[in-house]
Amino acid sequence: MKVSEKDTFSVPKERVILHCDMNNFYASVECMLNPDLRDKAVAVCGSVEERHGIVLAKNYKAKAFGVSTGEAIWQAKMKCPNLTIVEPHYEQYMKFSKLAREIYSRYTDQIEPYGMDECWLDVTGSSMMGTGFEIADEIRRTIKFELGLTISAGVSFNKIFAKLGSDLKKPDAITCIEKETFRERIWDLPASDMLGVGRATEKALSSYGIRTIGQLAAAPDCLMQSRFGKNGLALKRYANGEDRSPVMRSDYVSPVKSIGHGTTTLQDLENDAEVWAVMLELVQDIGTKLRTHKKKAQGIAISIRNNELYSKEWQQKFGMPTQSPTHLAKTAFELFQKSYNWQHPIRSVTVRAIYLVDEDSPYQYDFFTDVRTLEKRERLDQAIESIRARFGKNAVRNGILLANSKMTSEREVELIMPSGMLG
Numbered sequence: 001m002k003v004s005e006k007d008t009f010s011v012p013k014e015r016v017i018l019h020c021d022m023n024n025f026y027a028s029v030e031c032m033l034n035p036d037l038r039d040k041a042v043a044v045c046g047s048v049e050e051r052h053g054i055v056l057a058k059n060y061k062a063k064a065f066g067v068s069t070g071e072a073i074w075q076a077k078m079k080c081p082n083l084t085i086v087e088p089h090y091e092q093y094m095k096f097s098k099l100a101r102e103i104y105s106r107y108t109d110q111i112e113p114y115g116m117d118e119c120w121l122d123v124t125g126s127s128m129m130g131t132g133f134e135i136a137d138e139i140r141r142t143i144k145f146e147l148g149l150t151i152s153a154g155v156s157f158n159k160i161f162a163k164l165g166s167d168l169k170k171p172d173a174i175t176c177i178e179k180e181t182f183r184e185r186i187w188d189l190p191a192s193d194m195l196g197v198g199r200a201t202e203k204a205l206s207s208y209g210i211r212t213i214g215q216l217a218a219a220p221d222c223l224m225q226s227r228f229g230k231n232g233l234a235l236k237r238y239a240n241g242e243d244r245s246p247v248m249r250s251d252y253v254s255p256v257k258s259i260g261h262g263t264t265t266l267q268d269l270e271n272d273a274e275v276w277a278v279m280l281e282l283v284q285d286i287g288t289k290l291r292t293h294k295k296k297a298q299g300i301a302i303s304i305r306n307n308e309l310y311s312k313e314w315q316q317k318f319g320m321p322t323q324s325p326t327h328l329a330k331t332a333f334e335l336f337q338k339s340y341n342w343q344h345p346i347r348s349v350t351v352r353a354i355y356l357v358d359e360d361s362p363y364q365y366d367f368f369t370d371v372r373t374l375e376k377r378e379r380l381d382q383a384i385e386s387i388r389a390r391f392g393k394n395a396v397r398n399g400i401l402l403a404n405s406k407m408t409s410e411r412e413v414e415l416i417m418p419s420g421m422l423g
Contacts (some may be wrong), residue, residue: 025117026057096271187214262350297353
């Protein structure tokens with residue numbers, strides 16, 4: 001059968017997706033900026049004084065001693081007594097992250113960040129610059145030459161496998177996973193190697209005898225749907241190479257899905273009053289963020305970590321959308337009192353506003369809603385926001401917060417947005 005020119009152009013072009021991952025990013029930046037660190041085992045760690053004393057990143061010399069991300073500093077030093085501890089310099093990490101993305105932009109405008117140190121690139125339309133491998137290799141060499149850092153890159157026909165490829169060989173390496181051979185290449189790998197299979201999902205899959213990517217690809221649809229819902233069917237599609245999620249353009253702004261603040265306290269919280277003070281402090285900026293993004297919350301989620309480092313999250317919907325910090329705090333605290341049993345003191349607390357809607361979305365109040373009281377509260381919140389915007393966020397505070405000594409000086413801020421990945 002003769003193929004016409006029209007038929008040729010109607011055939012969709014195979015995508016070429018890169019995933020670029022900057023190796024040991026925080027530690028690599030510190031070692032690059034301070035040459036005295038390059039021959040030492042280095043770990044970038046949070047503040048011990050504010051109880052963020054965990055390993056945030058480590059270089060390969062520290063990794064060789066078994067130092068791992070997320071463990072306490074004292075544990076890391078037991079493994080590596082000569083470990084050099086460096087405090088994080090986030091402004092430098094942001095700077096080098098931006099410089100790396102400027103290099104990526106020389107090859108495509110479809111650049112989707114996945115954290116500060118990772119990006120997907122769609123270079124399907126950049127074939128005049130070379131194959132996917134050639135472009136990835138040129139990016140790798142350019143980042144090493146211009147920034148003094150190394151990356152690992154995965155090259156594939158979708159985002160899931162590109163990410164998997166960048167994880168397979170580190171540091172300073174490129175791995176290609178091709179459509180024709182991906183089954184032989186990756187189906188024997190653990191299912192947990194694939195993006196979307198976290199520890200809880202891995203454990204659940206293992207209970208059904210699903211331990212490899214190939215076994216996940218062959219799992220019955222009925223099992224995956226009944227046990228994991230639509231996300232289970234999505235994971236099966238990904239294992240079969242059927243991920244079609246796009247790489248977003250570099251100027252794409254994801255819609256905000258939730259806004260949360262969390263803190264690890266200077267001392268363990270031991271009673272409800274201390275938790276209330278922390279929650280009241282955390283929600284102050286949530287209201288500001290909701291107004292900034294012109295959103296209202298229809299629910300609240302709280303996450304509690306006890307001093308045994310065990311975490312649990314609960315969430316609850318509201319009767320009506322709100323931006324009020326007071327309402328957020330009261331509902332979060334009521335949820336806490338209903339859910340937490342105080343078997344252990346509390347180490348950290350996170351509060352998130354969830355189920356966000358546009359602030360001008362129409363809403364039908366029920367017959368018993370005191371609309372006048374709501375309007376007064378909104379006017380009060382707006383007045384407080386105006387004062388804080390003009391004179392600083394501590395210009396107006398709840399009196400109880402002035403006596404709370406267990407709060408850290410800086411709160412961890414979390415503005416949660418979807419990556420456009422798993423939808």
